[in-house]
Amino acid sequence: MSLPLAQPVRLAVAPLLHAADEEQRELPGTVGGLPGADPVRFWPVKPEVVVEIEVDQPRLEFGRYRHRPRVRRVRGDLTPELIDDGQ
Structure with missing residues (x-):
């Protein structure tokens, strides 16, 4: 879950x-x-869109960030298959 999306991000x-x-x-x-x-x-959505987020720390702590991430922008140049999930 993230912070509420800014209007430009919601529209995109x-x-x-x-x-x-x-x-x-x-x-x-x-x-x-x-x-x-x-x-x-x-409503759950299909994992088809990549977004750039801003977080308050470089790594998860106890499986989560201290504060909710902020979605910065849609990354239309990336697909979920191109993302390394760290596993």
């Missing part, structure tokens, strides 16, 4: 996304905000 990425299935899913409220916050509902 929206037409590139394709639903992975027809059912919405739900993240617990603690993921979407403060404990006790309403759950966040979303």
Whole structure:
């Protein structure tokens, strides 16, 4: 999960996304905000788009970043197959 997308990024990425299935899913409220916050509902999408992110530390700590990543821009020059996921 990232911070909310800036409008230019939303406009660039929206037409590139394709639903992975027809059912919405739900993240617990603690993921979407403060404990006790309403759950966040979303539609999963196919992993077809690469974006550039900004993070607060160079490596994951306990399997995550300290703060949510910020999506900077869509990388139309890359495909998911070209990305090394570090495994």
